[in-house]
Amino acid sequence: MSRIVYVNGSYVPESEAKISVFDRGFLFADGVYEVTAVLSGKLVDFAGHMKRLRRSLSELALPSPGSDEMILAIHRELLSRNGIEEGLVYMQISRGAADRDFAFPPENTEPSLVLFTQAKTLRETPASKTGITVATVPDQRWRRCDIKTVQLLYPSMAKMDAKSRGADDAWMVDGDGFVTEGTSNNAYIVKQDGTVVTRHLSNDILHGITRATVVGLAEQEGRAMEIRPFSVAEAREADEAFVTSASSFVMPVVSIDGTKIGSGSPGPFARRLRERYIAHAEETAL
Template structure:
């Protein structure tokens, strides 16, 4: 029998089989909770400062009475990485408004928030999908209008991923008012005929990706042209290349949309280059 993971729950490190939260927790009752996912490479936390900054913003946008102590959270992350022997993988953090009797109104601010963290071992660097590329399908974006807040309201993205799987694809790109917003759990990009990287600009319509920010900065440092604007599925199908970015996928090429090949249907050189640049930055 394999050794159990150690998880963190409200100040305690416990085996996962002993980890519990209240049935009255608002994360369970109302999805009144936010989360972050930090990649681990070589036992090192990736872009941790950016994830904490976004967590603080999410907490503020939802008026959660939760203190976000960066030093404390870093210590918890590092302790879990050590205890679970994570060389490569992910650390998930979930923060809820806490447990209170069921009521649509927020409970009194004296309610203690619930903080849970756990790890997953996962190959995030040597990911086979990065070599073969992903197939995606387009689906309507039916999520709420505050996608910039990283909440645990992930039912529709889950439904969309299942629909993509049913259609024989790896993921879905979501479309609203004729324009691609993002993938189900990643930011979406195309590369135009002249080599310009195009991705939707920041707004309430998309998650402000930490990996997105890092990759765009590296692209500009490399002298690549970046344009932040909306694009259609038809424009994506006609693009030279396409890819997505996220904390768990880094830079992941997309080789087809709705069955139509992007370019020649193989991983493009710019996506491959960007992934390489990003991985080099992680190792620095």
């Protein structure tokens, strides 16, 4: 049975979905996106994703295709039509179709709105049991990483670089030797005294929705938090490391550039935090 997707007001089989060749998302990566996790047929952190979407649209002066209520209704309809109990909903908004020009088109140009679902196991994954390995790469992205745009070529290149070196993912490193984030996730270390360290919010990283929840849960666990950059050298000496994202929740990191983190196995705090996050997500999903 063909997956049903949403394209500019219509629910259609994916084989029939079409976007104009003049769409600015295609020509200029002039668009933003959000990915929302689904557990037990419900949307995780939807309000947070919508708040970040509104910020991204505002930063790019990109028109909204509709209200939060309308977008929520589309999400729910896609889950129903595709029978998704666990997985993801991807949403992309571009500035719409207009003759190719670096200048933005007239304000009355209709934005494009596309959504699709992905059935995917999120709770129980092999990686959550074994942890993932990361390799470091220079952070060569544009300087507005806080906007969740669709221009993801460099993160894709970084991930492929890491995979060519036998790692699962990449951590990007700024010119001063500090980790910014992963290719699609926020990065953390746990010091030997139990303190959790993660980079501060700025234009250098995406303001993760999962990150916000996880920081609060870590504080509830009585952990001290240091919101600051950490270096690759500090990460290699850490007791634990992990990443967070909407699609991986809390994922332990067990090595960096071939150097084991702690025991080389998922740490107890990362495992505990993952359990707590999933419980919280299931309790608050809508």
